Amino acid sequence: MSTLHLEGVRKAFGATVAVDGVDLVVPEGSVTAVLGPSGCGKTTLLRLVAGFLEPDAGTIAFDDRVVAGSGRPVPPQQRRVGYVPQEGALFPHLDVAANIAFGLPRAQRRSARVGDLLDLVELPAAYGARHPHELSGGQQQRVALARALAPNPSVVLLDEPFSSLDASLRASTGRAVVRALHAAGATAVLVTHDQDEALSLADQVAVMRAGRLVQAASPHVLYRTPADADVARFVGGAAVLDATVRDGVARCALGDLLLLEPVPDGTAEVLVRPEQLRLGDDGPVAARVVEVSFYGHDAAVTLDVHDGPTVVARVTGLDAPEAGREVGVSVTGRVLAFTPR
Numbered sequence: 001m002s003t004l005h006l007e008g009v010r011k012a013f014g015a016t017v018a019v020d021g022v023d024l025v026v027p028e029g030s031v032t033a034v035l036g037p038s039g040c041g042k043t044t045l046l047r048l049v050a051g052f053l054e055p056d057a058g059t060i061a062f063d064d065r066v067v068a069g070s071g072r073p074v075p076p077q078q079r080r081v082g083y084v085p086q087e088g089a090l091f092p093h094l095d096v097a098a099n100i101a102f103g104l105p106r107a108q109r110r111s112a113r114v115g116d117l118l119d120l121v122e123l124p125a126a127y128g129a130r131h132p133h134e135l136s137g138g139q140q141q142r143v144a145l146a147r148a149l150a151p152n153p154s155v156v157l158l159d160e161p162f163s164s165l166d167a168s169l170r171a172s173t174g175r176a177v178v179r180a181l182h183a184a185g186a187t188a189v190l191v192t193h194d195q196d197e198a199l200s201l202a203d204q205v206a207v208m209r210a211g212r213l214v215q216a217a218s219p220h221v222l223y224r225t226p227a228d229a230d231v232a233r234f235v236g237g238a239a240v241l242d243a244t245v246r247d248g249v250a251r252c253a254l255g256d257l258l259l260l261e262p263v264p265d266g267t268a269e270v271l272v273r274p275e276q277l278r279l280g281d282d283g284p285v286a287a288r289v290v291e292v293s294f295y296g297h298d299a300a301v302t303l304d305v306h307d308g309p310t311v312v313a314r315v316t317g318l319d320a321p322e323a324g325r326e327v328g329v330s331v332t333g334r335v336l337a338f339t340p341r
């Protein structure tokens with residue numbers, strides 16, 4: 001496996017700049033999720049790494065081996081890239097073992113490697129004799145990963161691999177796939193527009209917007225210190241409130257809040273996450289509960305702050321108030337402020 005380096009990578013289709021000067025490093029043996037809304041350039045980025053497209057500018061390298069951007073590009077079949085598409089694209093007429101072995105040199109096709117790969121993706125060896133239509137969608141995606149890992153690729157690329165699965169299968173398949181990637185020591189890029197998937201599965205999340213890479217960081221850092229208010233809103237629930245900052249304190253509709261990182265005095269926007277809001281009778285800010293989405297383990301409570309905006313609090317299911325109630329709101333922990341650009 002290799003460390004993947006992208007430097008100044010650009011790709012336009014006519015007047016549409018799909019990928020606009022992207023710099024990104026995916027360290028060897030780690031998983032990076034590329035996260036962004038539809039049309040922001042995620043798939044184009046993946047296709048550039050795979051070699052299905054050539055960049056207009058910039059370089060792509062696997063360790064110090066430049067595969068695009070300097071002289072003749074290395075063709076896809078010589079890049080040693082494993083590709084897992086949205087729906088497994090398994091060969092329906094071949095059994096699972098033959099599907100996995102397809103990517104191996106002929107001499108190795110009957111070796112124990114197929115069994116090892118089934119084991120790696122946590123499927124029983126007996127499944128080798130099944131055909132794809134005898135597997136669930138999640139199992140098919142695991143086979144697709146096993147096939148991609150079979151020839152020991154330098155980099156594994158996964159293009160929205162769980163999007164066709166229902167919610168419960170998506171989470172468990174995602175975890176199994178990431179365990180298999182880590183066990184194989186794979187360097188992987190996972191494209192997704194699902195923030196929960198990106199935060200819960202990846203070592204690094206790279207957020208794209210309109211072709212540009214806006215921030216690449218660990219899930220924890222991204223959630224806690226997003227680069228700007230738009231990233232904050234895109235990654236997790238967020239209330240972004242107008243504020244006035246003075247001496248490290250932001251005054252806003254939710255009271256006087258301490259800042260996580262200093263910003264200059266003056267106008268700013270502050271980020272308050274739903275789980276930072278506490279509801280009770282004695283909170284300093286008065287609000288009315290307008291809606292409660294109850295999920296059992298927790299609940300999303302929509303609040304109309306008196307003389308202020310509508311915000312959402314996330315509380316444990318046991319603490320969920322009833323709609324129509326008047327509550328007092330307080331904010332726990334420090335908040336991040338963004339100054340106007």
Ligand SMILES: Nc1ncnc2c1ncn2[C@@H]1O[C@H](COP(=O)(O)OP(=O)(O)OP(=O)(O)O)[C@@H](O)[C@H]1O
Binds near residue numbers: 017018040042043193
């Ligand atoms: N072959 C192409 N010809 C022309 N325009 C293209 C081509 N491929 C992509 N684009 C455009 O480039 C932009 C980025 O597309 P891309 O498929 O990379 O986005 P995406 O983030 O993967 O979107 P989605 O989540 O919907 O798959 C879009 O505006 C798209 O219309």
